Structures are given as C-alpha cells and as structure tokens.
Amino acid sequence: MKKMSNESNLQVTFSKRRSGLFKKASELCTLCGADVALVVFSPGDKVFSFGHPNVDAVIDRYLARAPQPNTGTMHFIEAHRVANVRDLNVQLTQINGQLESERKRADELARLKRATQAQLWWASPIDDMSRVQLDQYKVALEELKKHVARLADRAMLQSAANPSHHHHHFFPGASSSSNVVNQPHNPQMFPPQMIQPSMLQNYMFPDGTIMHPNGFNNMGFGPGNGGFF
Amino acid sequence: MKKMSNESNLQVTFSKRRSGLFKKASELCTLCGADVALVVFSPGDKVFSFGHPNVDAVIDRYLARAPQPNTGTMHFIEAHRVANVRDLNVQLTQINGQLESERKRADELARLKRATQAQLWWASPIDDMSRVQLDQYKVALEELKKHVARLADRAMLQSAANPSHHHHHFFPGASSSSNVVNQPHNPQMFPPQMIQPSMLQNYMFPDGTIMHPNGFNNMGFGPGNGGFF
DNA sequence: AGGGCTATATTTAGCTT
C-alpha cells in the first residue's frame, strides 16, 4: 500500500477514509466506553479532530502518562511484517537518546496548554464537542425545515378544504417546553449550550455517540483549524 | 449503538476494534500522506497510541492551533452559519414543544370525547374530526422525530467530512517532524537488542510503514502497563 | 488473551451526475 498517485482521487479517498476513521473512533467510544483522541492533518494542512470525552482531556492524560514505562505485557507480538530489524534498532537507539527531552517537552506542553487555556477560556467559543453536534443538527434541521414546510403546506390545503378543522400552528410564539432548560452563561455568538441532552433525548444517534447525557462537551469532532484552504 | 453489556465480549470487541482503528489510521497516513495522532485509553485505563510522523509532533501542531479564539477573523460565512444553526435550534425547540402540547391536546380530546359522547352526540362529529386531525398531526410529528434521528446519524459522517464548517484555529502550526517517536517512556524495558524479527513479523500492519512495534519508530502501540484491563 | 474461522455487515474505490 502506497501513497495514491492521482491527486483528485487522493482527495476523495482522504475525505472518505477520514470519515470512516472518525466513525470507527466514535464507535469504539460508545461501544466500549474507551476514551479517544484523534487528530488528523490533511495533506492540505487542515485539522480534523475527535475526542471523547474531548481531545484535550485525552491528550493531557496521554501527556501526563507519557513518562510511564510500559510495564510488563509488552505485546510486541503485534505487527504484520517487518522490513528490517536493524532499522528498528537504530531508531530505538535514537529514541533512547531523545527520551529525556521528549519527556520534558511533554510535561512542558501539558503545563503550557493548561495555562493557555485558562487564559483564553472566554474566547474559545466552541468546544470541539458542541461543534459536531451543531453541525449535525444543522443538517438534520435543514431537512426538518423542508419536511415541516411540506407538512405545513399540506395542512393548509386540508384546512382550506375543511374550514371547520382546527388549525395547528407549527411555529407558535414561544411554546417553551419543560424540555428546554438552558441559559447561556456567557455572551458568545455561538453558544454551545443551545443544544441540551434533554432536548435531544429522542434524537439520540443510533450509535449513541453524539448525544451524551452528560452534555455536549464530551466530544470533539471536526477540524480545529480555520482557513478555507 | 450502545455500550456493550457483556464484559468479556466488550473486552474482545475493544481489542479487535482498536486494532482495526489503528490500522485504518495507518492506512490513512500511507495512502493519503496525512499526519495523524491517535490515543486510546481502554476502559481499563491502558494507553494505546499511534502517530505519524509521531504522536507528539501532531499533538504539538494541534495544540498550537487549538487555543485560537475567534479573533476578529470571524468570517462572514461562519457568522452566517452560526445564525443559521441558532435559528434551527429555535425551530427545533418550537417543534418539540408543539409536539408535546399536541400530544396533550389529543389525549385530552380523546378523553373528553369518551366522556361526553353519549350526551353530546351532536358535537361528536366535530370532536371526531379534530381528534383525527390531531392524531394525524401527532403521527406526522413523530415521523419527523424519527427522520431527524436518521438524518442526524447520517450527518455524523457529513460533519466529519465537512471541514469548511469549522473555523476555530487561525494560527498556522509550526511543526517539525522527525520520523521518530512515541511510547518513549521506557528505555530500559526494551533495549534494542531485544527486538527480533520473529517477534514482529506477524503483527506489522500490511503496509508495514506505520507500525513499529517497539513504539520508537513512529508509532506507539501497546498498553502502558499490564494487561488490557 | 489472542488466533483462527465464518456468516454478515460495513467500507470503499471508481464512476456517474
């Protein structure tokens, strides 16, 4: 298996496989309760990430644990074919030389990240988590809109034909239900808190991954990077 | 899709799916030249990681962009999208509330009809009609709910595949990539001379590129300590 | 805990629109 030659094919394949990969990752989470962080940089340098409970939490955990030794069960009985062991040994030697600096760097990173995040908490509008949900909802709701429109039209025709019928308004003023219980607690333009588990309980994705009862901050899914190209 | 009930089955599934996930990740790397970092914590808190060129480099790159708030770079498109989502959110809320009240009304009507049918025979037709209407409406709305669930499920993929919807990060990432890495953490456990071809030949990924069982090449793969659970 | 096996289910490369 080698890098694809055709550029446009590669692009499509990347997109499809990336989707598949993220899906598999999320399935592993929901099916097995595993915590996962997945970060992908496209050849074009766009970022995509997924995390359960969220990317940063897992990364932190990973970084914190990094210095740990792989005690015992080193199941290196895991691989398919090996080109040459000499290479591996050479690289292993190199790594051994880098271990110390890697460790320091990891610690430093974790510390720095914590500091940075604390500093910018207010500015970080959307967590990876709510991103996905909102995107998904956007798509779903756009479809919903169409359906509602169709139903509304149909209902109008029926009403016209049967004046005695009650009219049910699809979009009444503010028919808040007890289901909706959330108030933005910060003035952001894209408040993740709009979508609450209670609102969605009937919309839980089949694989249950997205709508975590605990909230919307459980998972990140999507490119972290801006820029359109 | 829910968390597996059977514990031992879950364990097996976790193991198999984890393998599959790592394989997919590696394939994405070699096939498309993408950079990937994948960290998985088993339910039993064991770490498994994979990275190309290495976990830390990718994490580094991710972290460099992640903290980036929407500094003035709030693109028009993003704003539009945000508005749209918010709007859709409102609609969903309304529809949800509407369904709820419609249900109540339908139930109430049914009850009322039953109670008064005998005495108010002349009113029956009207009640009947509106009740039918309401039932239809109720059914329609429940269909909508299912539809949303389906769409949302499908949307998960789309969301992952639609990077242009995510614009969090604005800082270009500076990253170095040596082809070395991860699982850095125990030089002593696995001295170079410990690695033998016989240990590896059956477990290397088909593409052979990514998976370096000793975890020091470009990938770490294996429990942080002990068994899987 | 893995490996092997199999019937089934999912994924995906390549096309077409």
Add this chain to the structure above:
DNA sequence: AAAGCTAAATATAGCCC
C-alpha cells in the same frame, strides 16, 4: 467538491481453541 451507486475488499461478532 458533493451525493448516490455498486462490485469487491474489509471489518467484525460470536465461536471454538
């Protein structure tokens, strides 16, 4: 790019070892 389609490749749940 995006969506749908299909044949063919892969993944995987459930068993048994």
